[in-house]
C-alpha cells in the first residue's frame with residue numbers, strides 16, 4: 126500500500142455520576158441478556174472511540190441519513206479541511222468535533238513542516254477553533270512514521286480532553302482552549318497562547334516515563350474509569366523487526382486523569398512482541414468486576430482489575446501451531462465488552478497484506494489462562510482484521526482487511542451473511558438507526574440494513590480512502606476521509 130499502515134482505535138471512559146453508575150451496575154448485574162448494555166453515551170455526544178468505554182460500535186440515535194452525496198452536498202451539513210492523512214477517528218463533545226490528522230494543511234506558518242495535529246471544530250457549523258501540533262520524533266520512522274499525524278481518537282470528560290500524540294506523549298487539554306480566557310494548569314508555559322492554540326493541562330511522555338519504544342507510531346485512544354485513564358504504550362520492535370529495545374516497558378498503563386501521574390502498569394508481554402502494539406483498551410463491568418481489557422503485542426488479550434491493575438485472565442488468539450508472520454497474528458482491533466463477553470478479531474499491520482484471521486467471543490468472567498476454558502466460540506472464516514466489532518440484538522458484525530463484512534449470531538458465531546466491499550477495510554462497522562455503516566479504502570461508505578438478511582441500502586463515495594468509523598452525535602454522522610471531515614445529516 127502506498128501509505129503506511131496503522132490503525133487507529135479508540136477508547137472510552139466517562140465518569141458517571143454515582144447514581145447513574147449504581148443504576149448501571151444494578152442493570153448489568155441483575156439483567157438478563159434481553160436488556161441493552163450501556164453501549165450508548167446517552168448524552169447525544171460521542172466522547173470517545175466507540176462512544177462508550179465498552180467500545181461497542183453501537184448508538185441508539187435515530188433520524189440519521191441513509192444516503193448523501195458529497196458532490197451535490199445532498200445531506201451534507203458541512204465539510205472541514207484536514208491534513209493529507211487522517212487516521213484519527215472523530216470524537217464529539219462539548220459542542221466541538223476533535224480529530225487527529227497531519228500538518229499538510231499547515232493552518233499556522235509558525236508551526237511548519239511535518240507534524241501530528243489534533244484539530245478542534247465547532248460542531249454546529251464546522252468552523253475551525255484551535256489545534257495542537259507536535260513535531261516529529263528525531264528518531265524518525267522507527268518511532269514516528271513520516272506524515273502519519275495524530276492517530277489517537279481523543280477521550281473527552283467534561284472540559285478535559287485526553288489523547289496520545291505521534292511522539293508517544295499522553296496529553297490532557299482544555300476542550301475550550303484559550304477561548305475561555307484562561308490558561309489552565311498545572312502546565313501554563315505554552316509558547317503559543319492565541320485563540321487558535323491549544324491549552325495544555327498536563328502531559329505524560331511514555332517514552333521517558335515508562336521507557337516505551339513505539340514501533341512506527343503511537344496511536345492509543347484513552348479510556349477511563351473513575352479517576353483513571355488507561356492507554357496502550359505502543360511499545361514494539363525496532364526497524365530490524367527482530368530486536369525489542371524495551372522488553373521491560375509496559376504494554377498498558379493507568380494514569381490519574383487529573384494529575385497525569387502513573388497509577389499502575391503491566392508488562393506481561395515482555396520480549397514476546399511480534400511487531401507493534403496498536404490496539405487500544407476497553408473498560409467494562411464484567412461478572413461484577415470493572416475490568417480493563419487490553420489486546421497486546423504477543424497476540425494475547427488480557428483482562429485487569431481496573432482500579433489495581435491486577436491481572437485476572439489472558440487468552441491466546443492464535444492457534445498454537447501458527448507461525449509469525451504467515452499464520453500467527455497480532456492484535457490491532459479494539460476488544461469489545463458486551464454482556465460479560467469480549468469480542469475481538471486478530472490480524473496484522475495492513476502493510477503485511479491479507480491472510481488468515483480469527484474472531485472470538487470470550488467469557489471474561491473466567492480467571493487465569495482461559496484460552497481453552499474461556500472460549501465461547503471461534504469464527505475462522507474471517508481474514509486478517511484490524512476492525513472493531515459491533516454487537517446488538519443478538520447479532521455481531523465484524524469486517525476484515527480483505528474487504529468482507531461478516532454478520533454472525535452473537536451467541537453461537539454462526540454466520541448469517543457476508544458482503545464483499547471489494548476494497549480493503551480499516552474502518553469498523555457502526556450499528557445506528559437500524560443500519561450498519563462501514564467505510565473502505567476505496568473511499569466508499571456502504572450502508573446495510575441491520576438484521577439477519579443482507580440488504581445493501583446505499584453506497585456513497587467520499588472522494589478518498591475512509592480509514593475511520595462513522596461517529597453519530599446529535600442527529601449528525603461525522604466521518605473523515607484522508608483529508609476532509611464531513612458532517613452528514615438529513616436536510
Ligand SMILES: [Ca+2]
Pocket residue numbers: 299301302303304305306307308309324
Ligand atoms: Ca483554557
Ligand SMILES: [Ca+2]
Pocket residue numbers: 308309310311312313314315324325326
Ligand atoms: Ca495550560
